[in-house]
Amino acid sequence: MATCTRTLWKALAGCQRQLLRAGGPSYTAASPPAPRNPPARTLAAFKVLRKDKKEDKEKEVKKEIRVIDDKDRHKPFGKTAWTPVDDVYVMRYYPRTLYSAADAIDLLKSFQKLDFTPPQQPVYIDLRLDMKLEKKKKVDSFVSMLQLPHLFKKDMNTVLVFTEDARQAEAAKESGAVFAGGAELIQAILDDEISADFYVAVPNILPKLVPLKNKLRKKFPKSKRGAVGVHIPQMVALFRTGHEVTVESDCYVRTQIATLDMTKEQILANLQTVLVDVCSHRPADAGPFIERAIIASHTSEALWFKSEDVLPKPAEKDE
Numbered sequence: 001m002a003t004c005t006r007t008l009w010k011a012l013a014g015c016q017r018q019l020l021r022a023g024g025p026s027y028t029a030a031s032p033p034a035p036r037n038p039p040a041r042t043l044a045a046f047k048v049l050r051k052d053k054k055e056d057k058e059k060e061v062k063k064e065i066r067v068i069d070d071k072d073r074h075k076p077f078g079k080t081a082w083t084p085v086d087d088v089y090v091m092r093y094y095p096r097t098l099y100s101a102a103d104a105i106d107l108l109k110s111f112q113k114l115d116f117t118p119p120q121q122p123v124y125i126d127l128r129l130d131m132k133l134e135k136k137k138k139v140d141s142f143v144s145m146l147q148l149p150h151l152f153k154k155d156m157n158t159v160l161v162f163t164e165d166a167r168q169a170e171a172a173k174e175s176g177a178v179f180a181g182g183a184e185l186i187q188a189i190l191d192d193e194i195s196a197d198f199y200v201a202v203p204n205i206l207p208k209l210v211p212l213k214n215k216l217r218k219k220f221p222k223s224k225r226g227a228v229g230v231h232i233p234q235m236v237a238l239f240r241t242g243h244e245v246t247v248e249s250d251c252y253v254r255t256q257i258a259t260l261d262m263t264k265e266q267i268l269a270n271l272q273t274v275l276v277d278v279c280s281h282r283p284a285d286a287g288p289f290i291e292r293a294i295i296a297s298h299t300s301e302a303l304w305f306k307s308e309d310v311l312p313k314p315a316e317k318d319e
Contacts, residue, residue, distance in 0.1 A: 111300040119261040121298035127253040141247040150266040162201035175236040198239040
């Protein structure tokens with residue numbers, strides 16, 4: 001009996017060793033050893049990307065502006081014809097009409113008669129300026145005060161003069177200033193007791209006017225606007241009857257130049273004065289300053305006109 005038992009245990013031990021060699025599971029109570037042959041991997045390893053020392057910068061893809069030359073075409077690109085055959089047409093199918101300044105003013109006057117609108121309505125211009133310069137620079141926005149040859153305002157502008165000199169204050173009042181004085185006017189302005197359309201000052205009083213910067217803002221006296229100087233009567237006369245031209249939204253000039261009841265020659269003279277002053281802020285070596293010019297009255301449609309016809313032609317350089 002004992003011999004049979006020993007033989008059986010030897011047979012079981014031999015089977016266990018054979019199973020361990022084949023990588024099969026163990027049936028002993030002890031923890032199974034690690035398999036000799038590791039299982040195959042089902043997922044591939046990520047490929048390591050080689051990074052150069054200097055990575056190439058991503059090039060921005062810029063859309064090229066397509067320039068279409070309509071010089072020798074029988075009709076403009078994307079339009080029906082160069083000009084409509086009658087006076088009733090869809091505007092988007094034809095290129096916009098560019099009038100001369102004189103013809104545009106004549107059309108505004110004819111619109112007023114046909115529409116039975118008031119003849120004293122204001123005339124406005126809307127200019128878009130090319131403020132770009134070389135090397136990503138641009139022309140700074142400007143504010144200028146100019147004297148129109150033909151006034152259209154019935155009421156004069158009110159002017160306040162800051163000066164501590166009694167003689168200058170007296171001269172300012174004689175020239176038409178509504179208020180003239182020194183630091184004593186600061187608190188009255190802050191309390192809204194007095195106000196004016198324009199504020200003029202002499203240079204030596206500017207440090208005392210610092211508390212008024214937040215109150216006056218754009219109306220604060222500045223030398224680049226011509227509101228700081230020692231010639232009080234001339235400055236008061238300019239700001240009382242002058243016309244202010246300001247650049248809005250970085251590149252637009254929108255201002256009134258006349259009323260429709262004025263003669264065509266008077267409107268043209270005011271228009272030329274404004275355009276010449278605007279173009280004077282462009283560097284001399286730069287190209288055309290006005291990209292688009294529109295003129296309109298208060299109740300009429302807007303008319304595109306050629307600004308180069310109004311501006312004086314540059315003198316030809318002798319070779």
